[in-house]
Amino acid sequence: MNNTLFASSSPHIRSEESVKRIMLDVCIALTPAIIGSIYFFGFKAFKLILLSVVSAVVFEALTQKALKKPVTIDDFSAVVTGILLAFNLPANAPWWLPVVGSAFAIIIVKQFFGGLGENFMNPALAARAMLLTSWPGIMSTFTAPGPDAVTTATPLAIMKGLAGTEATLPSLSQMFVGNIGGAIGETSSLLLLIGAVYLLLRGVIDWKTPISFIGTTVIMLFLFGVEPNLIPYHIFGGGLILGSFYMATDYSSTPVTPMGKIVFGIGAGFLTALIRVKGGYPEGVSYSILLMNVATPLIERFTRPKVFGEVK
Amino acid sequence: MKLDNLTFKGGVHVPHHKELTQGIPLKSAKEPEMVIIPLQQHIGAPCDPLVKVGDRVKVGQKIGQANAFVSTPVHSSVAGIVKKIAPMITPTGMNINCITIEADGTNELDETVKPKGSLESLSSKEVLEIIKESGITGMGGAGFPTHVKLSPPPEKKIDTIILNGAECEPYLTADHRLMVERPEMVVLGLKSIMKAVEVDRGFIAIEDNKPDAIDAMRKVCSGETNIKVVTLKAKFPQGDEKRIINAVTGREVPSGGLPMDVGVVVDNVGTANAIAEAIKMGKPLYERIVTVTGNGIMEPQNLIVKLGTPFKEVIEQCGGYKGTPGKLIMGGPMMGLSQFTDEIPVIKGTSGILILTEEEVKPQPVAPCIKCGKCVQVCPVHLQPLYISKFSLNKKYDKAEESRALDCIECGSCSFICPAKRPLVESIRVAKREIIAKRKKAK
Numbered sequence: 045m046n047n048t049l050f051a052s053s054s055p056h057i058r059s060e061e062s063v064k065r066i067m068l069d070v071c072i073a074l075t076p077a078i079i080g081s082i083y084f085f086g087f088k089a090f091k092l093i094l095l096s097v098v099s100a101v102v103f104e105a106l107t108q109k110a111l112k113k114p115v116t117i118d119d120f121s122a123v124v125t126g127i128l129l130a131f132n133l134p135a136n137a138p139w140w141l142p143v144v145g146s147a148f149a150i151i152i153v154k155q156f157f158g159g160l161g162e163n164f165m166n167p168a169l170a171a172r173a174m175l176l177t178s179w180p181g182i183m184s185t186f187t188a189p190g191p192d193a194v195t196t197a198t199p200l201a202i203m204k205g206l207a208g209t210e211a212t213l214p215s216l217s218q219m220f221v222g223n224i225g226g227a228i229g230e231t232s233s234l235l236l237l238i239g240a241v242y243l244l245l246r247g248v249i250d251w252k253t254p255i256s257f258i259g260t261t262v263i264m265l266f267l268f269g270v271e272p273n274l275i276p277y278h279i280f281g282g283g284l285i286l287g288s289f290y291m292a293t294d295y296s297s298t299p300v301t302p303m304g305k306i307v308f309g310i311g312a313g314f315l316t317a318l319i320r321v322k323g324g325y326p327e328g329v330s331y332s333i334l335l336m337n338v339a340t341p342l343i344e345r346f347t348r349p350k351v352f353g354e355v356k
Numbered sequence: 357m358k359l360d361n362l363t364f365k366g367g368v369h370v371p372h373h374k375e376l377t378q379g380i381p382l383k384s385a386k387e388p389e390m391v392i393i394p395l396q397q398h399i400g401a402p403c404d405p406l407v408k409v410g411d412r413v414k415v416g417q418k419i420g421q422a423n424a425f426v427s428t429p430v431h432s433s434v435a436g437i438v439k440k441i442a443p444m445i446t447p448t449g450m451n452i453n454c455i456t457i458e459a460d461g462t463n464e465l466d467e468t469v470k471p472k473g474s475l476e477s478l479s480s481k482e483v484l485e486i487i488k489e490s491g492i493t494g495m496g497g498a499g500f501p502t503h504v505k506l507s508p509p510p511e512k513k514i515d516t517i518i519l520n521g522a523e524c525e526p527y528l529t530a531d532h533r534l535m536v537e538r539p540e541m542v543v544l545g546l547k548s549i550m551k552a553v554e555v556d557r558g559f560i561a562i563e564d565n566k567p568d569a570i571d572a573m574r575k576v577c578s579g580e581t582n583i584k585v586v587t588l589k590a591k592f593p594q595g596d597e598k599r600i601i602n603a604v605t606g607r608e609v610p611s612g613g614l615p616m617d618v619g620v621v622v623d624n625v626g627t628a629n630a631i632a633e634a635i636k637m638g639k640p641l642y643e644r645i646v647t648v649t650g651n652g653i654m655e656p657q658n659l660i661v662k663l664g665t666p667f668k669e670v671i672e673q674c675g676g677y678k679g680t681p682g683k684l685i686m687g688g689p690m691m692g693l694s695q696f697t698d699e700i701p702v703i704k705g706t707s708g709i710l711i712l713t714e715e716e717v718k719p720q721p722v723a724p725c726i727k728c729g730k731c732v733q734v735c736p737v738h739l740q741p742l743y744i745s746k747f748s749l750n751k752k753y754d755k756a757e758e759s760r761a762l763d764c765i766e767c768g769s770c771s772f773i774c775p776a777k778r779p780l781v782e783s784i785r786v787a788k789r790e791i792i793a794k795r796k797k798a799k
Contacts (some may be wrong), residue, residue, distance in 0.1 A: 049684050051694040053782045055685055057370070057526070057767030061730070061775035063723050119723070136432040161776075196631060250729075300729035300740060349738040351763050352598065353611040 047220065048338040059080075063160075067120035074127050074241030074264040080235040081228040085135040089228040096142035099128030111155065112286035122148065127148050128168035131229020132330070132336045133175075133288060134186045145171040165337045166294045169287075169330045178255050178332075186225040195226035197277070199281030203274060220282050231284040233279075240289040249293040252305040252356040253312075257288040260313025266319040287329035288312075303347035304340075312336045346350050361564070363589040363604040366736040370526050370592045370690065372565060376656040377529040378651045382537055384660045385646075386673050387505055387633045389666025392444060392701040393419065398493040399500045405455055413439045416469035416640050418489075419455055425569040427503040429491045432466075432562035433642035433662035434459035447667075447693060447700045454701070457664070470511050470638040483552040483635070489632035491641045491704075495626030496520060496595065496686050499705040506552045512616040514553050518604055519546050519606055521562040521569065521625040522595035523589055525688025528708045530645040531625045533548035533658045535562065535569035538629060539576040541636075545628025546583060548635055553621055558583045560625070561604050565590040583789050592690060593767040597622045599736055604661040611763050622683045626707070641704055648674045652711030667709055668698040688748055704722045723776035731770035731780055737763050740778040741770035750788035753794065756787035764788060 049110040074090045079097065081089040107114045130143050149167035157163045176183045188196035202213055222232025230236070235349070243249045263276055278284070292298060298308050312332045321327025336343075371503075384411035403420030407413055413432040417545050432455075439768040440456040473477065474488055488503035508514055520543065523531040535542055546558050560569050560577070561756040573585045588603055598609045600622060607618040615622050626645065633639040642663050654675025660669055667684070671677065685692040686706055711716045731741040739760060747756040761784055769779040 049681065049694075049698070050697045050717065051683070053779075053785060054685075054692055055690045055772050055781070056685055056692065056694060056717060057689040057712075057772065058720060058777060059368075059370075059470060059773050059775075061773060062777075063726055063775050066775055068726065082596075121675070121726075157725065158696050161724045186697070222701075239583040295729065296727045300727055300732045300742065302732075348740070349732075351739060351760050352602075352737040353613065354760070354765070355610055 047177055048253075057233060063119050063121070067124050067241060069246050070290070071120060071127065073243045073248075074124075075227055075234055075239050076129070076235040078127065080222055080232040081131070083220055084231065085187070085228050088135045090136070091139065092137060092142050092228060093127060093130040095139055096130035096146055097123055098291050099143045100126030100129070101117045102149050103147050104155070104355075108159075112185060113159065114161065119160065122150060125154070126165050127229070128290060129171050132168065132172040132227050132283070134183065135228050136185070137182055139161055141175060141179070145175050147242050148174050148193050149249050154313040156238065161296045163296050164340070165334055166291050169291055169334055172330050173334060186227070188225050189223050189232040191197065191230075198226045198326065200201045200320065201276045203277060204326040206222065213277060215278070216276055219277065224281070226281075231281045233285045236285045236289065240285075243289070249289065252302060253292045253298065254288040255307040256309030257292055257313045257316075260283060260310045261316045264317030268317060270321060282320075283329040284316065284326045287333055291330075291332050297340060299340050299344045301344055301347040301348065301349055304343045306341065307336070307343050307347055309334050359584060360587045362561070362586055363591060363738060364594070364602045366461070366734055366738060366769075367591040367593060367599070368734040368773050370527070370772065371725050373527045373649075374529050374532070374565070374592070377528065377647050377658055378532055378566075378660055380533070380656070382533050382645060382658050382660055385662070385665065385670060387459065387461065387463070388434065388665040388669060390439075390455045390456065390661055390666075391432075391459065391662060392456050393430055393432065393664040394444070394454045394703060395420040395430060395447045396452050397430060397499060397663075397703040397705065398428050399498065400424060400504075402453065403427065403430055405441050405453070406440050407455065409441060412436070413457060413745035414466040416463045416642055417466040417638070422649045422721065423486070426504050428488065428493055428502060430476055431491055431640040431642045432457055432469040433664050434479045436460045445697070445700060446623045447648070447695060447706065449693065462605075467637065468662065469640070472635050472638050475544065475551060477762070478551070478635070480554055480659045483548050486634050487548075487552065487631055490630070491643070492627060492630045492634060493704045493705065494624055495630060495644060495704065496624035497691070497705045497707055499703075500632070502775055506549060506624070506678070508553070508616040508621070510566055513619055514531070514555050514616060515557060515619045516605060517546065517549050517553065517555050517558045517619075518589055518600055518620060518622045519560040519625050519628050520559070520595055520597070520622050521560055521566075521573070521598060523566070524563060524590070524595040525690055525708070525712050527649045528647045528688050529658055530707050531646045531647070532566050534629055534645055535625055536572050541629045541632040542573065542625050542635065543576050543583065544632035544681060545625075545630070547632045549571065549623055549628065550582070555621075556582045559604050560585045560619050561588050561600055562586075563588045563594055565592040565753060568717050577669060592769060593736055593765070594769060595766055598765070609659070611760075641763065644702070644704065644706065646670065646702060646706050647708040649708060650711040650713075651716065652678055652713045656679050660679065661706075662703045663703060666698070667700050667702065670702065670709060671698060677711060678712055678713070679687040683712045685710040685712065690772065691766070720777040722778055725776055725778055728775060730773045730775065732793045734769040734773050736767060736769065737765055740762060741784060743789060745780045746777065748783040753787050753790040755786070757791045761787045762791060
């Protein structure tokens with residue numbers, strides 16, 4: 045044998061992990077909620093999700109082509125963004141809303157900041173915030189589940205007193221299953237939690253952020269004087285489950301340090317409770333995550349783990 | 357004290373692949389016709405040859421020695437004629453002066469190879485001297501001269517000896533078979549080390565994926581009051597010195613420090629066996645157990661190979677390559693050294709010869725970092741490999757230094773786990789080299 049063997053620096057083996065597998069896992073985890081939203085909101089939900097996903101993928105490919113970067117739509121990350129964006133829309137949103145949202149999420153928030161792993165904000169959430177400020181009427185008119193487009197109030201709006209005196213809160217079980225008004229993907233806590241368990245078991249997400257996020261929200265709501273019997277409505281009635289398990293766990297816009305993940309969750313939970321109780325909006329999950337996204341580099345700096353054997 | 361299921365924070369579960377050889381008993385390799393013995397097989401000063409071309413040497417004869425403290429002699433593994441003394445390529449990748457000896461097949465033993473008496477009859481000084489004269493180095497792979505490790509400065513009070521039987525590298529089973537087949541030699545080696553360092557607390561730490569080795573060691577240790585066999589959770593890099601100290605004693609070796617800073621000396625079980633052989637048989641270190649394994653070899657085996665035997669011959673004895681070899685590695689797949697040729701000799705640190713198939717080592721496309729943080733989770737030193745790597749790739753070595761690149765033990769867990777297949781430890785190594793070079797320059 046001559047000297048032709050391939051030599052390189054160790055390690056010589058790699059795990060089965062891949063970016064594609066991770067993104068695919070997120071898609072799998074979101075599938076029950078997708079099916080649920082179509083079941084509750086009908087074809088309208090299906091149309092919005094499809095439009096959102098397709099436009100996210102197309103915009104990703106077009107931007108990468110235009111920027112002369114390798115096209116990486118096969119990593120499924122644009123699909124995840126598309127689904128999450130659609131999940132934040134009300135059922136009777138017009139067809140162009142997800143398209144505009146996807147364009148903003150993918151082109152501006154994701155690709156202009158360097159693409160996958162470099163975005164400093166969660167693209168789907170940033171797009172939601174943009175849509176909410178640009179078309180507040182459309183974005184906060186929710187319809188009840190079912191084929192008829194009956195306008196309804198979300199439990200959070202009802203609790204906030206924004207829905208008039210005749211509106212009553214749905215039953216807790218209805219709310220947990222998702223048979224209530226709200227954005228198409230965030231209503232069913234049950235289906236979202238099934239997916240979250242899958243992600244936790246697969247090691248895709250870490251429990252630290254969601255648990256500290258939800259825990260802090262509950263504690264702060266309690267301290268702000270929210271009646272204990274209303275607190276379950278706060279947990280399952282808005283975007284808290286979707287936000288804490290699927291958005292606050294976004295890799296590139298949240299801390300990598302173990303302590304940082306907890307700090308992120310606590311901060312987001314505090315802000316969520318603050319906005320919901322003291323702010324003008326009935327819902328505060330997305331803004332609190334976005335604010336914490338911006339604080340992430342700072343959090344990472346102050347939560348660097350102690351290196352083994354380090355003497356401080 | 358807890359004796360089972362010990363572990364450390366971080367680390368990664370790597371497929372073991374030990375089934376290829378863990379049940380195969382030790383067997384002596386075929387006598388080599390020619391051996392190439394490098395004059396430096398250890399960390400420290402290279403040896404000067406004690407023989408010249410044309411000399412006849414015997415098995416176990418000292419053929420190289422250095423006067424430096426951090427060095428250790430080398431011995432001939434065969435009886436025969438010295439053919440050549442010249443620099444040759446060795447598995448560490450360096451060109452090193454090597455003594456080539458043509459074996460005459462007599463295997464005549466050198467006069468110095470004779471039992472040194474019972475351990476009880478020897479003083480700790482004498483034990484140390486035997487270890488030094490027998491050319492014993494760390495058999496786990498790093499190859500640090502053992503007598504140096506066992507001679508801590510007087511201000512460092514050692515109270516614990518740990519024998520490392522973790523063998524956390526996938527594929528390797530050399531230590532495993534040794535513990536199953538020669539547990540009494542391992543214990544004798546441990547007692548010798550305890551005597552040399554004058555310590556009365558010894559542990560033998562074994563990963564729990566080797567139940568037969570644990571049973572065998574516990575059986576021979578049942579009457580020992582000062583020696584305990586402890587089990588470790590199978591997780592990479594459990595066999596790293598600082599990780600094993602942490603798991604067994606709970607102590608944390610300070611950053612940049614040595615095990616002796618926390619009163620511990622760690623030696624490999626293979627090293628203990630070599631010490632036992634040196635005392636019981638008077639045998640210097642001229643052969644060792646090598647696991648020849650991987651899906652790229654026909655018949656994986658655990659062979660006792662004479663040092664200096666070319667890899668090529670060892671591989672041929674194991675039925676040769678299965679297909680075209682993808683990678684030839686000395687050691688395990690996580691920290692082993694890949695070789696560009698098989699015309700290199702087995703040395704004191706050759707714990708394994710691993711051949712991976714082309715399919716197994718196919719380079720995978722590198723994707724951008726997605727900041728998933730898996731490297732942070734697995735890093736046994738609790739670093740943030742993604743950022744150090746980024747600094748290194750951008751040539752910001754001072755930033756890498758601030759991020760404590762020098763604490764990296766280069767175990768490769770980060771690169772292994774990375775879903776984007778990024779060269780994390782590879783780039784951190786570059787940063788470490790640059791930082792050390794800069795520090796040297798500043799001096």
